[in-house]
Each structure stands twice: as C-alpha cells, then as structure tokens.
Amino acid sequence: MKLSNLGLGTMRINQLDEMYPAQDMLMQSGQLVQYGTGIMAYGTVPLLVKRKLEEVIRECLNEAGLAEVQLPTIQPKDIWDKSERWEKYIEEGVMLVTESDKGTFCLAPTAEEAMVEFAREKLKSYKHMPTTYYQIGEKYRNEIRNRGYLLRGKSFLMMDAYSFDVSKEMLEVSYQKVRDAYLEIAKRLDIEMLPVVADNGSMGGKKSEEMMLLSPIGEDTILYNPKTKIALNTEVLEKENYQEYLKEEYGIEDISDFEERRAIELGHIFQLGTRYSEIMKATFTDKDGTEKPYYMGCYGIGVSRMVAAIYELSVLKNEEGSVEGISLPYNIAPFKVQIIAKMDQEEKVKEANALYAELNKAGVPALIDDRENINFGARIRDAKVLGTPYLAILGGKVEDGKVELENTKTGEKEIVTLEEVIKKLGK
Numbered sequence: 519m520k521l522s523n524l525g526l527g528t529m530r531i532n533q534l535d536e537m538y539p540a541q542d543m544l545m546q547s548g549q550l551v552q553y554g555t556g557i558m559a560y561g562t563v564p565l566l567v568k569r570k571l572e573e574v575i576r577e578c579l580n581e582a583g584l585a586e587v588q589l590p591t592i593q594p595k596d597i598w599d600k601s602e603r604w605e606k607y608i609e610e611g612v613m614l615v616t617e618s619d620k621g622t623f624c625l626a627p628t629a630e631e632a633m634v635e636f637a638r639e640k641l642k643s644y645k646h647m648p649t650t651y652y653q654i655g656e657k658y659r660n661e662i663r664n665r666g667y668l669l670r671g672k673s674f675l676m677m678d679a680y681s682f683d684v685s686k687e688m689l690e691v692s693y694q695k696v697r698d699a700y701l702e703i704a705k706r707l708d709i710e711m712l713p714v715v716a717d718n719g720s721m722g723g724k725k726s727e728e729m730m731l732l733s734p735i736g737e738d739t740i741l742y743n744p745k746t747k748i749a750l751n752t753e754v755l756e757k758e759n760y761q762e763y764l765k766e767e768y769g770i771e772d773i774s775d776f777e778e779r780r781a782i783e784l785g786h787i788f789q790l791g792t793r794y795s796e797i798m799k800a801t802f803t804d805k806d807g808t809e810k811p812y813y814m815g816c817y818g819i820g821v822s823r824m825v826a827a828i829y830e831l832s833v834l835k836n837e838e839g840s841v842e843g844i845s846l847p848y849n850i851a852p853f854k855v856q857i858i859a860k861m862d863q864e865e866k867v868k869e870a871n872a873l874y875a876e877l878n879k880a881g882v883p884a885l886i887d888d889r890e891n892i893n894f895g896a897r898i899r900d901a902k903v904l905g906t907p908y909l910a911i912l913g914g915k916v917e918d919g920k921v922e923l924e925n926t927k928t929g930e931k932e933i934v935t936l937e938e939v940i941k942k943l944g945k
Contacts, residue, residue, distance in 0.1 A: 540844050574706050592623050844902065846906070859913075
C-alpha cells in the first residue's frame, strides 16, 4: 500500500502517556480517534491488526469445532426480563437503553439471553448436542471508569461463545475444549496467556478462569506461582470458602509460594451450569423422554483489549529508556516492511518501486513511503510510529541495487540485495 493513501496527515508525537505509551502514540498520530470517553475509531493499521486477531481467533475456534453465528447487538427488554437481569444491569448503570414506539431495547453488553433464545429453536433433543456457538461483534457497556484507551471502553469488540450440553460432565468436556483453543490462540499470537482461577461473580455458575497477560499496566492483581505457572485472582480470596473452592475445583491446596503480580484480563471462561436455561425455561428432550435444562458454558475474549495489550507489549525504547516507536509482531503486522527511499534520487525511487512491486507479487504486504515534501529522517520516524517490523531503506549511503534492511524490534541492520529482501520476508 502507498503511504499517501492512508490519509494520516502529519504525525507529530509529543510527550507520551507513561502508562500507555503505544496507544497514546496511536492517538497522537491519528491512528486512533476518540469520539467520547471510551468510544474509539480505528485507522487503517490498528484496524488491520484487529482483523488479524479475529482471523487467528476464528481459525482456532473453527478447528476446535465451534460454530460461528451472529446475533443482534440491539436486543429487546423482554429476553432480559426472562433471565431477571434487566433490573440488575439498569441499577448498576451498565446497560445502554433506547426507548421507541416499538418497545424498549438495549445495546448488548453480553449475549447469554440472546444465545439461549437462539439455541432453543434448534437444540431440542439430546441428539443435537454438544454444540458451541460463537460470534465476534461489538458489545456496549456504560463503564463508569474508562481507562487505558482500548483496554476498557464503552464500545468494544468481543468474541463470545456459548456451549450447550446435556450434563455437567459433558459441560466440563466443552469447557476444556474451549480452554485449549484459547491457549492455542495465545501460542499462535506468541503471547503468554495464563488461565487464572477466578470468581464467577454476577455471571453465576460454579467455576471460571480468567485468561490473563502478565503486565505492569494490568488493573488486576493476581497470585502467581512462577514454577507451576498456576495463578489465581485475589478476588477469589474474598469467598468465605475459598480454600475449599480452590481445592475442590482446581486442586490448589497451598498458595504460600504464590507471588503478587499485575495482569491484564484478555478473556474469561465460565461453567454456568443450568442457571440461565432454568430461569428462561429453555429445555431439550433427553434420552428418557424427559425435558431437561441445558448445561451451559460461556467464554469471552476482548479482541480490542487484546489489540491494546499487544501494542503496549510492542513499544520500542532507546538507550535512555524513552519510547521511540512500535514494532508489531511479524505474524500479526498488517504490513511486514516499509520501503523508504531518498526521493530526490531518481534511481533510488525507481528501485524502491521495483522492490514494492516484487514484494506484492510475492504476497508480502508492504508499505511504500511515496509522500512528497517529507524529509528522510521524518520518514524513518513515521515508519516506527506505524509499527512496521522491517524497514527497507534505500539511502545515499547504500550502493545501487542494494537495501539497508532494519529489524525495528532489535535494531539489527544488514545490507542486502533487492532479491534477498524478498527471499527473507517472503518465507
């Protein structure tokens, strides 16, 4: 893609937010635009990062046998009345509500109710289960305390999945299947996502785990054993029977070796049991001909929160410890390399265009800085703001037919031919 087509304008970066420098850089460079507290618009590069995360999530969930669906994000009040959660969400101020001459509706903060209504029309017999549906779409919560730009907003992209089973034992099988899929997602994204013992809270059910990323900017405090890599949220210790709960559900008997760490919650998985199916009278016909409630699990991943976390993990710092850019992981970067040439040297511009064409032909997504009236140093600074993993620099110090290829994460540079760039990045 040509950089002039991104519509970025002039990128001027001033003093950055110490806690969230990467996202502040996105804000200052116009790659994120805030319309109101917790309401964001995405520019091309972070939007493509988000889509890449969606792609990885879909691949892993589809491989695990989950079925993708799409539910409405505007939902009628009556389905929330069935679960008796409408008044609770209204009292807590979480629900965003709209009144019309056709009734009262909410912007969905979650989808347990909607998914029960969706499933009851199809899963009428034990023969139709186990089934796990998932969707990726916007959710809306009137968060009292928005923080960390994309980490906690009023509107956010979420993957939410819901399993339907005939028994508690089969629910545990579905739960483990989705749990394994989460760990595969983390593996493909090259991040360490820890299952953390958690409290089900208002969701109900008996067992849950948060999927956490260890990070000093996290708002959650967890207890973590670095040897066993077992972790639990300190909120669990507020349960009256926490010792019995930890032993019975997770086999944890001693937490004396656990250390306090900060972490970002990227997802949460729950065994809900029959809470929602019973109260909403959603049943199936079992083998013996009796009507029984579904055993349900629900599973969420904050996709936009994951975007934020990965960006913050990807900051570049100079020797003085100051943030000077971003280097996105190669496997999710929408553009693998940015081509920068001395625009006042005709031969360099010609070679840059030839390299760009060959990279596109080889299937390597590339950016070429074709902007006019931008000096050479500013082009390199802008490339690091965009998070491109590699820079291909055709400057005056490099002989014709060759490129200075820089790994923006490590700072390593090598002089290579145009053909070697394609070979190295096309693998």
